[in-house]
Amino acid sequence: MPVEISDPSFNSSDDADEMTAKATLDEAFQQFADAMPSMVWACAADGSAIFFNQKWCEMTGLSMEDSLGDGWARAIHPDDRERTLATWQHATQAPHSHEIELRYRMADGSYRWQLTKAIPTHNADGTVKHWQGVCTDIDAQHESFEKELRGRNRVLLNLAKGKPLAEILGNIIEVAEEARPEMIGSILVLDQQEGCLRHGASRQLPAFYLDAIDGVTAGPSVGSCGTAAFTGKRVIVEDIQSSSLWEDYRDLAARAKLRACWSEPILSPCGRVIGTFAMYYAEPRTPDDGDLQFIASFAKLAAIAIEHVRADNKLRQMAAIVDSTDDVIILKNMDGVIEKWNRGAERVYGYSVTEAVGQSIKMLVPEDRIDELDENTRRLRQGERVEHFETTRLTKDGRQIHVSSTISPVLDSEGNLSHFVEVQNDTTSRVQASAELDRERSVLEAIVHGVPDAMLLAGLDRKLTFCNEGACRTFGYERSEMEGQSAAILYADNNDFLRQGERRFNPKTSPQNNIFEINWRRKNGEVFAGEVVGTIIRNSHGNPIGYLAIIRDVSDRKRSEAIIKESQRQLSTLFNNLPGAAFRCKCDNDWTMEYISGRCQELTGYTPEEFMSPTLVDDPAFPSWASVILAEDRENVATEVRQAVSDKRPFQLVYRILHRNGEVRWLWEQGESVLGDDGRVVALEGYISDITELHESREQLVQAERLAAVGQMISAIAHESRNALQRIQVGTDMLGLELDANSDAHNDLHRINRAKEDLLHLNEDLRSYSAPIQLDLGEKNLAEVWRQAWGLLDVSRKERDAELTEETGGLELTCNIDAFRIEQVFRNLMENALAACSVRVQITVSCTESEINGAPAVCVSVRDNGPGLTEEQRSRIFDAFFTTKSKGTGLGMAIAKRIVEAHQGTIAVGDAKDGGAEFLITLPRTLQ
Known part of the structure; x- marks a missing residue:
């Protein structure tokens, strides 16, 4: 690497000077230099080389002669030569030690980094005598530095690319561990919201260890990282097993095989702790200066990454908000x-x-x-x-x-x-909206002041703050006279003012929106009745801010209501005293009643309220008018009414209804349609009266006349037929004496006799049916009567499994009756039961209390265990000449009905729950 030498363009003055400088070198120094494992050299004061040791020659492949002067410069890497020579020339101008890093070419052609240090030797006058230098091979360190630098650049590049923080922190740990292979790196990030340390990155720490320290809270004795985060200072623990900081985590560290931990707090630019960078080792370890520089450097790199990502996130958030x-x-x-x-x-x-x-x-x-x-x-x-x-x-x-x-x-x-x-x-x-609000405000003001009612606003102290024109008209005050005054000036009775303040205009009570009538006082002292509705005005937070009251003068209305009420009373009295019911109904399929007078209860058994209730037709509790009309009359009623409505004429009709007590009533109805302004029918109005008695009287009269005529005719027929039958009887008796009893003719004669007996029986039934019924009344127990009838049927039920069961429940059964006639009724019913039941005959007679037209009566139920009656049989059972038996005149039940009705009673087909036929005979205890 380094070597401080003169510029290649620099040439020594002459060889003599060079030799002189070389001679000045101590021979002992030369021997010492040759023994050194490093490249050692010497230069004259002007920077020209005068000596190289043996190691130099071996390493560079240059001889001593080739290297002297400026020959050594040929071994410098071309990229470093200019920088190196310029630096060496500058160094020779100052008598101070100097060092430089550069690359030298080795004998094998490769280049290695060297750290060259040059030290001047001085003359007595302080001038430089010569330079002595040594080259230290730092190629390995430089390669590690470059690798670390490349790693840092990779971190910064990923940071610039916007990679996630976890990935960037992972890059930092990766670079750190590549630079320090024996080290285990870890980064914890401070969770600003929770105030605890969270796992940021680690490549080698075991998962259980990461889970254990994730979320740890910083403190004065929370391992190396927790303590560093708490103090904001570097924490060096050379041996975890002996450190008090690791007391709570010593076993965890031992399990993870960790013995040393150095932790550097990661600080933001403002000095705030944002995390920790830790270096773990598997054995106890003391850091040197390089280690401390290393951990500080990587903590700063982590700080840059964390702050950059957080700032970038904030920028992204702001950008997202803006966007x-x-x-x-x-x-x-x-x-x-x-x-x-x-x-x-x-x-x-x-x-x-x-x-x-x-x-x-x-x-x-x-x-x-x-x-x-x-x-x-x-x-x-x-x-x-x-x-x-x-x-x-x-x-x-x-x-x-x-x-x-x-x-x-x-x-x-x-x-x-x-x-x-x-x-x-x-x-x-x-x-x-503001313009619309202004418009609506104008409209609202027009409405408020146009409303005839008095509208008043008051504060919580109940002093008036606003009065509309209606209030001025109602009370006779000017607005200026009312606004600012207590609302008490408007009350006729101060107690009403106080009560309203307690009940209605009181924020502590529940809202009351009902209309309340009290007396008010005008400016002139006049007292009038007025309806008031009030409410509490609240702001958007629900807090009360005032009161609103609307007051309507109802004095004119009350006078009108009094007049109407009197008219209604008179009309109601009239309607309730009519022998019928006035009505108003809709022109629909149900004839839905809008009004019907009280007499409808006498007609139908139902109150007016039941007919006017808006319920379903099939609800027996609240029927429609259509539901009480007999089913067979409904269509005819609807047809006649609608035809009259179509012809725009009144209608009159007679129909039957089913009274609530089960009776059939005959009604006469007259009415007409009510038309609306558009000409459509809006309702029907009319009058209904009960003509049941009239109808029955007419029917009885017609029946009596008919029966009288039939009776006269039957009497004549009976007289003549009796004579004829007597002659037939004489003839058959004579023939019976003459004919052989075993002959066919004698059998024919027997059939003639049976036919004669049938005609005689029919003749007697006709006489009974047509003859007027004259009752021989007397107090008689009904049980005795039916028992006598049952006894008369001994012959008919002989050799049959027949039983009569009584269920009287201890009821008093004495009635005013014709015992002979009522016995005839019971006998007819029992004969029919014997005829209908094929095997075992079970006849049950039960009694209950009853009423007929409000008078006490007894209802007797006679039921059998036969096949029962069909719908047709039920509807025709009391018709003359209708029979369910192969033999019979069909007059038995018709005669029974006449007998019961002669007693002012009723006979009807019942609904036997267990099968069979049932007849209900209701007889008054006393005839009217």
Whole structure:
């Protein structure tokens, strides 16, 4: 490496001088120099070489003669020659020691780095007598230095490329460990949020060790790194096993086979600890100066990396914020030329980055705003900041928008003004909204003052702060007379003022938005009734700031309501005393009632409220009118009503309904449609009355007349038919005497007799059905009657498994009846049961309390275990001449119905839950 020699152009004065200088060298020195393992040389005072030891000749391949003078310079590396000779010439001008690093060519043609040190020998007068030098081979160290330098450059290159911090710190550890192969490197980074040390980089430390120290908190005795981070100073632990700093981590280090740890705090430019750089060794070790320089150097390199990455991250974050913000951010130079243009600017103005950058800011400024731009530029050049400047700008498509602009001067590193940065917010929507708000405010004021009601605002002290014109009209005060006064001046009763303050105008109570009526007092002293609704006004944070009250003068309305109420009372009295129900309903499929008078409960069993409830038709609790009409009458009712509505004429109709108690009622209805302003039907109004008694009386009259006619006819027929049957009887009796009992003719005669008996039975049933029923009434126990009927059927049920079961529940069964007639009814039902049941006959009679038209009655259920009745049989069972038996007149159930109805009772088909047929006979205890 180094060798300080004269310039090659320098030549000694003559060989005599050179020999003189050489002679001055001590022979002992020459012997000593030849014995040295390094290259040793000597030069005259002027710098020309006068001696080289044997090692020089061996290493360079140059002889002594070839090397003297300036011949040695031929061994210098061409890249180092000029620098070396210039340095040596300068060194000979000053009598001081000197050293230099350079490359010499070796005998094998290779070059090796040498550190050359030159020491002057002085004469008595202090002048240089000659120079003595030695060359030390530092090729290995220099190669290591260059390798380290290349590694550092690689770190800096990755840093410039924006590589992740973990990768860069890993590069630093890699370079450090290449320079110190026996060393194990580690970098911990201080977590600024958590205040603990986090693993940054390490190539050789075991995973369990890294996991254990990751997240450690710095402290005065937390190993080498934790202590260095805590103190901010270098910590050298030569032997971990004997250091008190490692007391809590000694076993961990032993497990990782670590014995020494030197830790250097990584400091930011301001001296703040941001991490640690540590050098671990597997054996106890004491650092030398080179080690200390090494660890300090790499700690600084790590500091550069950490600070650079953090600064770069902050810049990226700021760039992301600038790029992602909706605000316009423009950077322009001193001439107003745009240099930066963010996405917010693209969105607001419509220009892309390439279209905007390089253009003058004036392209965004309307002509009538140029003076504003110049004035703002003047202020900025003076170092002022323009804040929240409201102006207009032009977009790419020529639209004029409103913006709020803040412009700041930007200074360079020397403090000189270099740029302007402008942050704009598009306020077009806000300006338009403000204009709309002004318009709405005007509209609101017009509404507030146009409202006839009194609107009052008050503070929390309940002093009036605003009164609309309606309040002035209502109370008779001028606004100036009310505003500033306590709201108490408006109350007729001060107690109402106090109560309202406790209940409604009290921030501590829950909101009350219900309407409340109290008395108020006008300026002239007049007291009037008024409805008030009030609320608490709160700010955006929910804190109360005042009260709002709206007061409506209802004195005129109350007078009108009183008149209407009296009219309604009179009308209600009229409706409720009519022998029927007035109604108003919708013209829909359900005839939904909007109103129906109270008498509807007598008609149907349902209250007006039940009909007017908005519920489903199939809800039995709340029926529609259509649901109470018998199913077989609904279509006819709908057809007749709609035809009348179509013809625009009133309608009258008679139909049946099913009363709530199960009775069928006949109703007469008259009504007409109500038309709206557009001519469409909006409702039906009319009157409904119960004509059940009239209808039944008419039916009974018709039936009586019919039966009377039938009775006369049947009486005549019965008289004649009885005579004919008697003659047939005489004839068959005579023939019976004449015919052989075993002949076919005798069998035919037997069939004739049976037919004669059937005709006689039919004749008797016809006489019973057509004849008027005259009752022989008396107090009789019903159980005795049906038991007697059952006893009369002994012959019919002989040799049959038939049983009669009674379930009276201890009920009193005495009624005012014709026992013979009621026995006939029970006998008919029991005969039918015996005929219907094929094998075992089980007839059950049960009784319950009942009512007929409000009068006490007994309901007797007679049910069997037969096949039951079909729907057709159920609907026709009481029709004359309808029968379910192969033999029979079909008059039995019709006669039974006439008998029960003659007792003012009812007979109906029941719903037997266990199968079979069931009949329900309801008889009043006393006939009316």
